[in-house]
Amino acid sequence: MPIKLEATTRDGELRISVSNAGEPIPHETKQRPVPAVLARGPRSSPQGLGLGLYIASQIAQAHRGTLSVTSDVDQTVFTFVM
Numbered sequence: 850m851p852i853k854l855e856a857t858t859r860d861g862e863l864r865i866s867v868s869n870a871g872e873p874i875p876h877e878t879k880q881r882p883v884p885a886v887l888a889r890g891p892r893s894s895p896q897g898l899g900l901g902l903y904i905a906s907q908i909a910q911a912h913r914g915t916l917s918v919t920s921d922v923d924q925t926v927f928t929f930v931m
Contacts, residue, residue, distance in 0.1 A: 863914075866928045874920040905929065 855866045905927070909916040914931030 862930060864928060864930050866926050868924045868926040870924050873922055874918065874925055902927070 850869055850871055853868045857864050906916045909929050909931065912931045914929055917928050919926045
């Protein structure tokens with residue numbers, strides 16, 4: 850499954866988005882803070898532990914930025930903004 854990376858700057862703001870067409874994250878899980886998405890429960894594909902997402906959220910926080918997630922049947926997108 851391809852992964853798409855986009856990086857843009859606008860009005861002094863850096864935005865980096867990473868997306869793929871994997872299994873969507875359930876709505877109730879997306880309502881939790883991004884680090885808590887790690888505990889989303891059993892997955893059909895046990896690839897990785899989600900540590901990268903935790904590290905990304907800590908990097909965003911250290912740079913006074915944000916990390917957000919959107920997910921639907923078409924794609925899941927994590928966006929870092931600072």
